[in-house]
Amino acid sequence: xxxxxxxxxxxxxxxxPAPSGFAPLRIPLFRDRWIASxxxxxxxxMQDTAGTWLMTSLTAxxxxxxxxxxxxxxxxxxxxxxxxxxxxxxxxxxxLIFWQAWMLISVAVLALLTFIGYITPWALLAFTFLLxxxxxxxxxxxxxxxxxxxxxxxxxxxxxxNAASNNxxxxxxxxxxxxxxxxxxxxxxxxxxxxxxNALSFAGVIWVLFNWKRTPLFKSALPxxxxxxxxxxxxxxxxxxxxxxxxxxxxxxxxFFISAIWALLAVVAKxxxxxxxxxxxxxxxxxxxxxxxxxxxxPRVRRRFTADQIIAFATFYDVITLLILAFAxxxxxxxxxxxxxxxxxxxxxxxxxxxxxxxxxxxxxxxxLGTYLMTFQGGMALGSVLWGYVAEHTSTSVALAVSAIGLAxxxxxxxxxxxxxxxxPDHTPFPARRPAxxxxxxxxxxxxxxxPIHAGxxxxxxxxxxxxxxxxxxxxxxxxLRKVRLRDGAIRWGIYRDAINPEHLNETFIMESWLDxxxxxxxxxxxxxxxxxxxxxLHKGDESPRATYQIYAKEITPHAPDHS
Numbered sequence: 097x098x099x100x101x102x103x104x105x106x107x108x109x110x111x112x113p114a115p116s117g118f119a120p121l122r123i124p125l126f127r128d129r130w131i132a133s134x135x136x137x138x139x140x141x142m143q144d145t146a147g148t149w150l151m152t153s154l155t156a157x158x159x160x161x162x163x164x165x166x167x168x169x170x171x172x173x174x175x176x177x178x179x180x181x182x183x184x185x186x187x188x189x190x191x192l193i194f195w196q197a198w199m200l201i202s203v204a205v206l207a208l209l210t211f212i213g214y215i216t217p218w219a220l221l222a223f224t225f226l227l228x229x230x231x232x233x234x235x236x237x238x239x240x241x242x243x244x245x246x247x248x249x250x251x252x253x254x255x256x257x258n259a260a261s262n263n264x265x266x267x268x269x270x271x272x273x274x275x276x277x278x279x280x281x282x283x284x285x286x287x288x289x290x291x292x293x294n295a296l297s298f299a300g301v302i303w304v305l306f307n308w309k310r311t312p313l314f315k316s317a318l319p320x321x322x323x324x325x326x327x328x329x330x331x332x333x334x335x336x337x338x339x340x341x342x343x344x345x346x347x348x349x350x351x352f353f354i355s356a357i358w359a360l361l362a363v364v365a366k367x368x369x370x371x372x373x374x375x376x377x378x379x380x381x382x383x384x385x386x387x388x389x390x391x392x393x394x395p396r397v398r399r400r401f402t403a404d405q406i407i408a409f410a411t412f413y414d415v416i417t418l419l420i421l422a423f424a425x426x427x428x429x430x431x432x433x434x435x436x437x438x439x440x441x442x443x444x445x446x447x448x449x450x451x452x453x454x455x456x457x458x459x460x461x462x463x464x465l466g467t468y469l470m471t472f473q474g475g476m477a478l479g480s481v482l483w484g485y486v487a488e489h490t491s492t493s494v495a496l497a498v499s500a501i502g503l504a505x506x507x508x509x510x511x512x513x514x515x516x517x518x519x520x521p522d523h524t525p526f527p528a529r530r531p532a533x534x535x536x537x538x539x540x541x542x543x544x545x546x547x548p549i550h551a552g553x554x555x556x557x558x559x560x561x562x563x564x565x566x567x568x569x570x571x572x573x574x575x576x577l578r579k580v581r582l583r584d585g586a587i588r589w590g591i592y593r594d595a596i597n598p599e600h601l602n603e604t605f606i607m608e609s610w611l612d613x614x615x616x617x618x619x620x621x622x623x624x625x626x627x628x629x630x631x632x633x634l635h636k637g638d639e640s641p642r643a644t645y646q647i648y649a650k651e652i653t654p655h656a657p658d659h660s
Contacts, residue, residue, distance in 0.1 A: 408507070418499050
């Protein structure tokens with residue numbers, strides 16, 4: 097799914113609660129991107145419906161049908177970190193063109209195989225997996241380019257318009273896909289036609305990207321990070337960011353249980369409601385219609401309810417929805433339930449995405465979004481496998497009921513992970529006030545003489561003089577600074593009190609290289625600087641705390657004396 101991501105709501109509504117406008121559409125580049133994206137998203141949802149329905153025609157196994165959702169979700173689980181790292185390192189325009197071409201070719205080959213009737217359940221799963229590899233690698237970069245297309249003050253409206261685009265596609269795409277499949281006497285021709293249209297939709301996006309003359313908002317003067325190092329840096333940031341961890345915990349558990357709706361809806365339509373492809377498309381489109389309502393009304397909802405309250409309501413309502421799908425086999429009951437389920441789905445996932453975007457600075461944003469997408473789709477993929485397995489070995493009703501019970505039972509355990517609670521940190525970049533120290537080049541030290549920027553490890557030592565009356569406040573503040581140091585690249589950190597002179601404290605942290613130390617200086621935000629200023633303000637003395645920088649001294653074998 098090239099543009100279907102869980103962050104389909106107006107993700108910055110917290111910062112700007114006013115309803116979004118249409119001003120970004122006056123910018124030609126954004127308008128072309130929006131139109132191409134909308135068309136491609138419609139094609140994506142048409143393919144989702146046609147592919148799942150084709151699978152029900154190829155096999156009677158609920159597990160294989162449910163694995164279609166796994167094939168769509170698993171690539172993000174496997175590649176989310178890699179996708180975020182590449183989007184933070186490489187030219188996003190070229191990256192997007194490559195992965196759009198990948199998806200076009202994957203779907204075009206699938207269309208050809210379907211037209212000639214040479215398609216099996218496993219081949220359909222394989223090409224769905226290939227398509228979604230492209231989607232997984234595409235999505236973090238696609239989300240991260242919005243600030244490059246519009247002025248900063250129009251970003252809230254831009255995100256809302258993207259939400260409308262995705263949810264309009266979610267509403268009309270499934271019905272169109274089901275209608276087109278039903279229009280042909282053979283499901284192969286109908287599904288093949290949908291796949292071909294989806295392949296053509298990627299061409300429009302490639303054309304827009306090809307004509308985009310990109311100017312990056314910021315380009316570091318430092319060498320680019322290597323992919324492995326970039327991934328580790330992203331993981332390190334997640335490890336020391338409690339607010340981000342709370343969002344990720346919710347982003348896994350909620351989709352894990354709700355995935356039963358998406359994974360088994362085709363089976364419910366065919367076996368329980370005795371509906372064809374069009375009926376399944378209408379059910380899927382009902383979720384999309386509710387999602388459109390969610391995108392339009394969520395800014396108002398957020399002004400009245402907290403993020404935790406929105407997620408609580410969504411959780412308990414979807415427990416009811418799962419039970420309705422399990423036992424109330426009447427379209428007149430199921431369709432309204434799915435519409436409201438689409439509303440709460442968008443409300444929840446948009447709220448979680450908002451919390452991710454507001455809790456991280458720009459330098460790690462694509463990696464944070466990649467981690468979020470990986471976590472979300474991991475819940476979807478694993479849940480789809482589990483509920484498909486349960487349905488195959490018991491019944492669809494049992495699988496849906498068990499997922500409802502599981503969602504209700506786990507909510508008390510997850511409610512402690514608060515979302516968007518407290519003031520939003522200021523992640524505006526804070527320029528370093530002083531130039532970086534320059535490493536010296538001593539004779540006989542080849543690691544510095546040949547490559548000083550990659551020399552390391554590097555130990556930074558900062559001495560503070562803290563009066564006894566400031567000690568408690570200082571230790572509290574310095575341990576907040578610990579998280580900043582570790583998030584920004586430190587691999588070890590410690591604060592030590594002199595045993596002889598209790599007012600003398602020393603902060604020490606280790607960076608892997610001098611280059612990592614320089615990068616950490618670029619990563620300081622206004623919120624980070626406020627913590628550093630609070631620590632320095634508790635220092636006694638006219639001069640600032642004294643900092644020293646040491647590079648690990650590797651052993652150098654002495655040259656033997658020349659006696660010739």
